[in-house]
Amino acid sequence: xxxxxxxxxxxxxxxxxxxxxxxxxRIEIASPLAGSVYRAGTPxxxxxRIDNAGADIARVEIRVGDELVAEGLSPNTAGAAAxxxxxxxxxxxxxxxxxxxxxxxxxxxASDLKTVDIEVRSPxxxxxxxxxxxxxxxxxxxxxxxxxxxxxxxxxxxxxxxxxxxxQPAQPTTPPEPTAIPPSATPDTPRVRVRQxxxxxxxxxxxxxxxxxxxxxGAEADLLAQNPGASWYKIRxxxxxxxxxxxxxxxxxxxxxxxxxxxxxxxxxxxxxxxPAPAATQTPTGGADLVVDGIPNIxxxxxxxxxxxxxxxxxxxxGTQASNPxxxxxxxxxxxxxxxxxxxxxxxxxQPGQSVTVGPLYLTVSTNINEAHTTxxxxxxxxxxxxxxxxxxxxxxxxxxxxQGGC
Numbered sequence: 001x002x003x004x005x006x007x008x009x010x011x012x013x014x015x016x017x018x019x020x021x022x023x024x025x026r027i028e029i030a031s032p033l034a035g036s037v038y039r040a041g042t043p044x045x046x047x048x049r050i051d052n053a054g055a056d057i058a059r060v061e062i063r064v065g066d067e068l069v070a071e072g073l074s075p076n077t078a079g080a081a082a083x084x085x086x087x088x089x090x091x092x093x094x095x096x097x098x099x100x101x102x103x104x105x106x107x108x109x110a111s112d113l114k115t116v117d118i119e120v121r122s123p124x125x126x127x128x129x130x131x132x133x134x135x136x137x138x139x140x141x142x143x144x145x146x147x148x149x150x151x152x153x154x155x156x157x158x159x160x161x162x163x164x165x166x167x168q169p170a171q172p173t174t175p176p177e178p179t180a181i182p183p184s185a186t187p188d189t190p191r192v193r194v195r196q197x198x199x200x201x202x203x204x205x206x207x208x209x210x211x212x213x214x215x216x217x218g219a220e221a222d223l224l225a226q227n228p229g230a231s232w233y234k235i236r237x238x239x240x241x242x243x244x245x246x247x248x249x250x251x252x253x254x255x256x257x258x259x260x261x262x263x264x265x266x267x268x269x270x271x272x273x274x275x276p277a278p279a280a281t282q283t284p285t286g287g288a289d290l291v292v293d294g295i296p297n298i299x300x301x302x303x304x305x306x307x308x309x310x311x312x313x314x315x316x317x318x319g320t321q322a323s324n325p326x327x328x329x330x331x332x333x334x335x336x337x338x339x340x341x342x343x344x345x346x347x348x349x350x351q352p353g354q355s356v357t358v359g360p361l362y363l364t365v366s367t368n369i370n371e372a373h374t375t376x377x378x379x380x381x382x383x384x385x386x387x388x389x390x391x392x393x394x395x396x397x398x399x400x401x402x403x404q405g406g407c
Contacts, residue, residue, distance in 0.1 A: 021056075021081070028049045028114070031047040034118075037118070040092065044090070045213045053076050054079055056105045056106045057106075058073065064100075093120065097117070102114075196248070199214045214362060215362075223258065226261070288324075289388050289389050290387060291315070292313060295397075303402055304402070306366045315358060317350040328358055328377060332363065332374075332376075333376055
C-alpha cells in the first residue's frame with residue numbers, strides 16, 4: 001500500500017503558487033536512512049518527498065532490488081508542488097538491499113532513480129523465557145457451583161410449586177456477580193495513546209537501535225504486552241509488532257490481564273565498523289563537520305497547541321572525512337529555556353559534502369499559549385562523531401507565537 005500526502009510550505013510565495021512545473025520531478029528519500037539495519041520480518045517504513053510535481057505525475061514506483069513492492073497511478077490530482085509517498089515493506093531475505101523510487105510524468109518525463117542501501121540481518125533467536133500470562137482470578141466463580149448443590153440437597157420437595165421460587169434465588173445471589181463481570185469484559189483490547197511524537201523499536205529498550213518507525217502525538221495503537229518492569233509496551237504497529245516507551249503514552253482500558261514478555265534478546269554489539277572514529281581523532285586538521293543544512297521543514301508552522309507538527313531536518317557533512325552514525329534532537333524553547341517538548345531522530349554515516357534528510361519527526365507543544373517560543377535543532381547530540389568544529393552543530397529558529405488551537 002502507498003499513501004500520498006500533499007505537502008504545503010508555510011510561505012505562500014509566488015513560486016509556490018505557480019501551476020506550471022517543467023522538467024523532471026525530484027525525489028528525496030527521507031526513510032529509511034542509508035546504512036540502516038533491520039531484522040528479517042520487521043517492517044521497513046519507506047517515505048519519499050516528490051518536488052517539482054504537479055497534476056501530470058502519472059506513476060510512482062517503489063522497488064526493493066528488482067521487485068516492485070508498491071506503485072501509485074496519478075497520485076497528485078490536486079496538482080500540489082510537492083507531495084509525500086509512504087509505504088511499508090516487511091524485510092525478507094538477509095543481506096544488502098537497495099530501495100529505489102522512480103517518478104514519471106504523463107508525457108514520459110521521468111525523474112532520476114533515487115536509491116538508498118539498507119542491510120537486513122537474520123532474525124534473532126528468542127530466549128525461552130518470554131510470555132507470562134496472569135492467572136485469571138476465577139476462584140470466586142469456582143465457589144459458585146457450591147450453590148447449585150443446595151437446591152440439589154432439597155430434592156425432597158417433589159412438589160412442582162417450589163420450582164417457581166427456585167427462579168427467585170437467582171435474584172438474591174446472582175445479581176452481585178453479573179455486576180462484577182462487566183469490568184473484566186470491558187477490556188476490549190487495551191490501547192495506548194501517544195502523548196507527543198515517539199519512536200517505536202523492535203524491542204523494549206533504546207539499545208534496539210535504530211528505531212523502526214515513529215508515531216505522532218494523539219496516535220493510538222492496540223496494546224499487546226508489557227515488559228516485566230512495565231517500562232515498555234508491545235503494540236500493534238501497521239501489520240506487525242513494535243515496542244514503545246511507557247513514559248511517552250497514556251494507557252486506555254484494563255491491563256490487568258495483559259501478558260508480560262521479556263521481549264527479543266538484547267541485540268549484539270555493532271561490528272567494529274565504527275573504527276573510522278579513531279582515524280578522525282588522529283588527524284590534526286580536517287575531519288567531519290556536521291551542521292543543519294538550511295531551514296528545517298516544519299508543517300504546520302507556527303505550532304498550534306496540542307497539534308503535532310511534522311518535521312524534516314537536512315544534516316550536512318562539511319568536513320573532509322565521513323561521520324559516524326548519530327542522533328539529532330528538536331526542542332521547543334520558551335524564554336530561553338527548554339519547555340519539555342522535544343523529539344529526536346537517527347542518521348547514518350554521512351560522507352564529506354553529503355546532505356541527508358532526517359524525518360519525519362513529530363513535535364507537539366502545549367504550554368505557554370499565545371506567547372513567544374523558538375525551536376532549536378542540535379545534530380550529533382551525543383557527540384558520536386569527532387568534528388573539526390564542535391561549535392556549529394546547532395540551529396535556532398526565529399521566534400513564533402504558539403497558537404491557541406483547541407487548548
